[in-house]
Amino acid sequence: MKCYYLKMETPPRSIINSPNTKDKLFNTYKTQLACYVWLIEDNFNRPVNRGYLVYTRSKSKLVNVELEEAFKQDVKEKAAAIIRIIDKNQFPKATPYKKRCIECTYRNICIK
Ligand code: SF4
Secondary structure, eight states, X not given: OEEOOXXXXXXXXXXXXXXXXXXXXXXXXXXHHHHHHHHHHHHHOOOXXXXXXXXXXXXXXXXXXXXXXXXHHHHHHHHHHHHHHHHHTOOOOOOSOGXXXXXXXXXXXXXX
């Protein structure tokens, strides 16, 4: 996925290289958009409360995504938690939802 921030007046757009199936907004896409918004807010000192997802495999369908302050704050807290994990060289806690482990990239090295 790539982000193209076109103009100062334009909210960020995240290019999604997968179909927009069932009109479901995946949390990962919204989180990525929130990261772009975070960068824009910090670098241009202006509030941004929405962005767009462009689904290139669904005829470039454009989806407007509202980014609430609570969601943006949650993304920042998760980023801080990731930095703490890296700084302390610790493994994060295993998920209590074992179905997630089935297709996890890290299952061969996970200490679960
Ligand atoms: S295998 Fe993956 S999803 Fe499961 S606990 Fe480990 S890191 Fe989390």
